[in-house]
Amino acid sequence: MEAWKNFDLYSLLDTLVSIGAAFVLGGAIGLERQIRQRTAGLRTNTLVAVGASVFVDMANRLHGHEGAVHVAAYVVSGIGFLGAGAIMKEGANITGLNTAATLWGSAAVGACAGADLIGEALVAALFVLASNTLLRPVVNRINRRPVHEEFSEATYVVYATCSRSAQPEAREKLVDLLEAANYPVRDVAQHAFGQDDAEIEATLYATAVEPEELDKVVSDLEAQPGIRQAFWNARSED
Numbered sequence: 027m028e029a030w031k032n033f034d035l036y037s038l039l040d041t042l043v044s045i046g047a048a049f050v051l052g053g054a055i056g057l058e059r060q061i062r063q064r065t066a067g068l069r070t071n072t073l074v075a076v077g078a079s080v081f082v083d084m085a086n087r088l089h090g091h092e093g094a095v096h097v098a099a100y101v102v103s104g105i106g107f108l109g110a111g112a113i114m115k116e117g118a119n120i121t122g123l124n125t126a127a128t129l130w131g132s133a134a135v136g137a138c139a140g141a142d143l144i145g146e147a148l149v150a151a152l153f154v155l156a157s158n159t160l161l162r163p164v165v166n167r168i169n170r171r172p173v174h175e176e177f178s179e180a181t182y183v184v185y186a187t188c189s190r191s192a193q194p195e196a197r198e199k200l201v202d203l204l205e206a207a208n209y210p211v212r213d214v215a216q217h218a219f220g221q222d223d224a225e226i227e228a229t230l231y232a233t234a235v236e237p238e239e240l241d242k243v244v245s246d247l248e249a250q251p252g253i254r255q256a257f258w259n260a261r262s263e264d
């Protein structure tokens with residue numbers, strides 16, 4: 027029987043060491059995630075590490091190092107799809123990026139263990155854990171600091187409310203005034219505003235903005251016939 031021919035106690039022990047290392051190290055990464063109550067916690071990260079280890083170890087046994095390298099490449103692709111499922115977009119907010127990256131790290135740890143690189147797997151696990159623990163206070167401190175305007179990235183939008191009959195002229199005037207002030211328009215949207223009015227929304231290309239200049243554009247717009255109100259605001263980029 028082929029199964030008996032393939033049975034090798036030494037290879038089995040080697041596989042046990044590889045998968046055991048992946049289980050322990052993936053569990054350590056998952057435990058930190060579980061304590062913080064993340065979507066991918068103890069079991070998920072452990073399974074990812076163990077699964078990657080099994081695939082790479084099997085390829086290593088059947089086709090040597092070359093086979094292990096090929097399977098490791100497929101593991102990377104497969105974990106990419108798994109990580110994509112952990113990323114959620116709710117409006118302008120995106121969550122799950124760190125969870126997806128952690129799963130990727132767990133797969134790397136498992137792949138190292140499956141390739142019999144136990145020391146490398148340990149080092150990789152330590153750095154994944156350090157990224158999720160030691161860097162957290164640094165991120166929190168940076169996020170609590172006020173953002174200087176020159177370092178921030180924002181989208182600037184100029185709005186003009188006008189009567190619907192004056193909508194074409196108001197749109198043309200809005201674009202002309204912005205371009206005259208050296209603020210090129212990336213996109214212009216129009217939609218109904220109440221029963222008789224319309225709102226024109228001009229989104230600017232990413233650029234440094236002088237508030238006084240946009241204030242002057244808004245003042246000039248409000249002085250135009252048919253335009254009832256004009257204003258601008260900025261929203262931060264993700």
